[in-house]
Amino acid sequence: MADTLIEKVLARACGAETVAPGDVVTCDVDLSVLIDTQFLAGRLDDVVAVYDPDRIAIVMDHAVPAPSIRDAESGRGARAFAAKHHIERFFDIGRHGIVHQVLAEEGLARPGMVIACTDSHTCAAGAVGAAARGLGPIEMLQIICTGRTWYEVPPTVRYDLTGCLPGGVSGKDVFLFLAGRDGEASGHAVEFGGPGLEGLAMSDRRTIATQGAEIGADFTIFPSDERCLNAVSQAAPDAELIPVLPDAGADYAAQRAIDLAEVSPMVALPGSVIDNAQPVGDVAGTPVDQAFIGSCANGQLADLEVAARVLKGRQVAASTRLIVTPASQRVYAEAARRGYLADLVDAGATVTNPTCGACFGYAMGVLGPGEVCITASTRNFKGRMGSPEAAIFMASPATVAASAIRGAISDVREIAEAPE
Amino acid sequence: MSAAGTGLHVRGRAWVFGDEVNTDEMFPGFANRLPIKEAAQTMFNASRPSWPALVRPGDIVVAGRNFGLGSSRPVALLFQQLGVSALLAEHINSLFFRNSINYGLAALTVPGITAHVTEGDELVVDVTAATVVNIRTDTQLTGAPLPEFLLSILRAGGLSAQLERAGHLRAPVPIQPAVHAPTAR
Numbered sequence: 332m333a334d335t336l337i338e339k340v341l342a343r344a345c346g347a348e349t350v351a352p353g354d355v356v357t358c359d360v361d362l363s364v365l366i367d368t369q370f371l372a373g374r375l376d377d378v379v380a381v382y383d384p385d386r387i388a389i390v391m392d393h394a395v396p397a398p399s400i401r402d403a404e405s406g407r408g409a410r411a412f413a414a415k416h417h418i419e420r421f422f423d424i425g426r427h428g429i430v431h432q433v434l435a436e437e438g439l440a441r442p443g444m445v446i447a448c449t450d451s452h453t454c455a456a457g458a459v460g461a462a463a464r465g466l467g468p469i470e471m472l473q474i475i476c477t478g479r480t481w482y483e484v485p486p487t488v489r490y491d492l493t494g495c496l497p498g499g500v501s502g503k504d505v506f507l508f509l510a511g512r513d514g515e516a517s518g519h520a521v522e523f524g525g526p527g528l529e530g531l532a533m534s535d536r537r538t539i540a541t542q543g544a545e546i547g548a549d550f551t552i553f554p555s556d557e558r559c560l561n562a563v564s565q566a567a568p569d570a571e572l573i574p575v576l577p578d579a580g581a582d583y584a585a586q587r588a589i590d591l592a593e594v595s596p597m598v599a600l601p602g603s604v605i606d607n608a609q610p611v612g613d614v615a616g617t618p619v620d621q622a623f624i625g626s627c628a629n630g631q632l633a634d635l636e637v638a639a640r641v642l643k644g645r646q647v648a649a650s651t652r653l654i655v656t657p658a659s660q661r662v663y664a665e666a667a668r669r670g671y672l673a674d675l676v677d678a679g680a681t682v683t684n685p686t687c688g689a690c691f692g693y694a695m696g697v698l699g700p701g702e703v704c705i706t707a708s709t710r711n712f713k714g715r716m717g718s719p720e721a722a723i724f725m726a727s728p729a730t731v732a733a734s735a736i737r738g739a740i741s742d743v744r745e746i747a748e749a750p751e
Numbered sequence: 752m753s754a755a756g757t758g759l760h761v762r763g764r765a766w767v768f769g770d771e772v773n774t775d776e777m778f779p780g781f782a783n784r785l786p787i788k789e790a791a792q793t794m795f796n797a798s799r800p801s802w803p804a805l806v807r808p809g810d811i812v813v814a815g816r817n818f819g820l821g822s823s824r825p826v827a828l829l830f831q832q833l834g835v836s837a838l839l840a841e842h843i844n845s846l847f848f849r850n851s852i853n854y855g856l857a858a859l860t861v862p863g864i865t866a867h868v869t870e871g872d873e874l875v876v877d878v879t880a881a882t883v884v885n886i887r888t889d890t891q892l893t894g895a896p897l898p899e900f901l902l903s904i905l906r907a908g909g910l911s912a913q914l915e916r917a918g919h920l921r922a923p924v925p926i927q928p929a930v931h932a933p934t935a936r
Contacts (some may be wrong), residue, residue, distance in 0.1 A: 371784070378919070469850075469911055518842075544821075605771070714776065
């Protein structure tokens, strides 16, 4: 039987020779990750014993440092849980980051692994060929107690990439392009491959994999090619890596092509990304009150680098506020060492501590009624970042940075080419 | 009333929502820090703010395609707080689907349901058989039956009850009787 990438990973994980779409399989979970918000009312105090403390990590990300007493209580809960159950992989405030970024940096996400976490963007680890998806908080309780859960093997949509991304265009634009052109992928795995993959940076892959959740995909998954294996072994030098590739002749529900050279800066209109993204020119000139670069999708070092490059020596428009939130302490430190943070702050950006931040309208960068935001984060749902009467456009860090300079949605290619 | 409490049969009035109702619409971000009872009053605050006050125990929520796209926040707990007994949709996001079942809230994929039901209709749902009878129109639709292991979660009243029974979770400390209870004397 020729298997797609997700079928390969799930077959191994459930101990079967092969699996097919529609099969419900029970798998050992290689890594279970708890996040701070789960300790709010998640009954973690009631857990009798965890199945294996070495296969569990705790990452503080959504509401750190605590913006409220309740969040402070959840932090206390997380620390007590880590101590009680001897969880060594505890990424508390100061060595933390957004969970998906931390898994990548620490080399905890590896090809072929099954990874469970309650955050819906857990599919980010598909960038390194893991079967990773968001599961509900109560299901995470089951997994940390038993080490197992179930998956329904989804049919796979395959994207074959060719060509190279032009300047000013990134993984975000690729994702918005496919969401706008092809719409939802509910209940499917989305697999990427093709000769264009070779030139696609891990940061771009991670953005694309992360955002699979927005088109309803169960999994987004990339093959473990040389670039992937290099990145993982750099993060986890001692790890024994087993590459996972799809079989030739695997059965796909759909096969689609994207010529990366043809992708241009894209913007998703407020509401959803599904069937709702357009080339930047269609909405250029729309005034923006807030611009945000951050989240598990776009708070990576590469994202801050591109923003700093666009903003260096320029100023954020007086009518606009720009918030930049590094995805992790490591990103924060490296961006500081390389001078990106200074360039951003000099340009008038507010650089915050690493956290999920403005992405989910909880603790900072909250939008007011009637405001317009352009964001390089994960979701543009109505009300996602604050008031339901705010409008959220979504674009790449480069487009967001360019828009912040002009105070209106702008094509970064015009800014980059403009004389100083 | 939950599906578990009625032998996986529920009966109630239908509330009909459209396609792509996302989790943030049902459970706004700011409500994450509220106790469930209060968070339930914020459901659909952007699109239908008066709704939580109109729901009666036993009511059934009907939705279109891609129901529950979004995050893993426990929306089912809010529905249960308001007394919603089942979710029926043309198609349900897989994370939202398993999250609902795991909290003991019946969720069924029923193709054609939005054309079959007008808001306010009285519906009778046999969760095990995945059938929905519309009392007003006297018609029946059949959805995708749930596998036995998911039905058993619903019968148990949710995954936490199952985990308690299996000895993985300690049962919550029972609430102390109120000192001013009328039976105190």
